[in-house]
Amino acid sequence: MKWPWTLQPFIFYPQGGGQNGDQGWLRAGAEEWTVTGTRLDKASGVVWHAVAGELPPVDTQLSGEVDAHSRLRQMARHTGEHLLAQAFARINPAFEVAAVGMRGPDCTLDLRGSPSEADAQVAEALLREVMVAGPLTLETQLVPHTELGRYPLRRATPLTGDVQLVIFRDTAGELFDVSACAGTHLPLGNLAAPVTVLGLEHIRAGLTRVTFRAGPEAAEYLGEVYRSARALAQGFNTGVAELPERVEALRSERDRLAAEQSRLRAALAAALVTAAPVEAYGPVQLRVLSLPDAGLLPAALSEVPAGEVRAAVAGERCSVGSGVPELDAGALLRAALTVSGGKGGGRAELAQGQTQQPEQFLAEVRRAVAEKASWSYVCHSRR
Structure with a gap:
């Protein structure tokens, strides 16, 4: 795009006032040049025309046509x-x-x-x-x-x-x-x-x-x-005027199904937690879970009871919940991710992340809990 040509008086409206400049064509005999835009130099009053391609020779006599559609x-x-x-x-x-x-x-x-x-x-x-x-x-x-x-x-x-x-x-x-x-x-x-x-x-x-x-x-x-x-509307076998009513009915049904899904997820997560064997490491109980759906992680790791630690994976998602003050869930998760690879973080009660080696992640959490729980048990015994 070049801005070499001025036309005085001009027929192309220059860009300004929030409006685009005109587009159109400049012609000399059988030759034609496309004007892609125009702008005004307020200091001199000159209107510059952006011309696509090679420029007409200096002193060429030109006629102009504004793009009426634009x-x-x-x-x-x-x-x-x-x-x-x-x-x-x-x-x-x-x-x-x-x-x-x-x-x-x-x-x-x-x-x-x-x-x-x-x-x-x-x-x-x-x-x-x-x-x-x-x-x-x-x-x-x-x-x-x-x-x-x-x-x-x-x-x-x-x-x-x-x-x-x-x-x-x-x-x-x-x-x-x-x-x-x-x-x-x-x-x-x-x-x-x-x-x-x-x-x-x-x-x-x-x-x-x-x-x-x-x-x-x-x-x-x-x-x-x-x-x-x-x-x-045709896809719903209804008319355009009835679409709002149909959409509202679908929204209500969606909300009802979402609530039902949430209830079922919570029930399934609770059942899976109950079915998971308890591993005792001194005063600490550990439950390790491999879940079929990452959507179960929040329910499975919420409200971990005192004295218990839970570690769960679902695909590449992983999470640790802790009801033991001495065992920080965020620290456990980060330590396990250092070994298994991945990233994540969280609070002392709950932490979550992602790893491509979920089994290694669980093994590392198990090892860390066993080590820290045994040390804590020894310390408590000596007291």
Whole structure:
């Protein structure tokens, strides 16, 4: 990508105000160059055009053609941004625009005042009602900055000199939105429909990011969502309108099965612990378990009684639980992993990790417990 060419006066809108620059083509006779983007040098007022491939020779007389498909989508995004921001402002004047982004199909409004999901739904509905009522016509005016006070600007501007105002009027001729803006917009605000809010995100204190789509990109998105919902509904032998009810029923069933699974896991783990032989090392009892499922480890190692140590493996997962204050579960696990290879850690009561040599891990825990328990027994006997 190169930025060698300027066109004055220019037909390509340069990147700015949250909007992408135009794309298109430059031509000289039968030769053609693709313009992949444009940007404005504010200091000189020069518009630079990014040209793919080799550059035209210096002094080549060129004609330009803007990519209408790309431009129309940019216009829909920008128009949708103005109208949606105004809808939020009408719900609550505290919902002021701090920043905008329209560089892709998913556009953003950063709003002050912490709007909620309910506010977004109301704003979307309000804008839809205005668009259905009749045309939202576009006007542009150049106004000296000294006269801006005569207009109900949605957002104050620091610009001086002649300022371009973008005005949308409703079907009754009343001002719907007035903004200082030099971007590209659709001649009818209705052409930006549908304007669809995709979600809200609190990005920092007092600032909420509203993600939305407008125009063809919103229609494409909604169409794809509906097709996906219809395919999903067909899989459940129900209609799209009944999907929420069906999903809620499945969620309830999932929760019931999860609770039942948890109960059965706990019962199976308890049975496996009871069935495991007790190895006595002085005052310490050791149970060693090889479990069929790593999901059984938490239940098998929870609430280890006083005087008992448990070591368990399930595949490559391993764990140690201790009810003996002198035998730290974390220390036992780390020592066993040093020999068997692996990593892990935990507290004095419970530790867990992973090893590729589970049998060696268990053997090392057994050896460590036997050694430490015997030493502790000897010490207690001498006392």
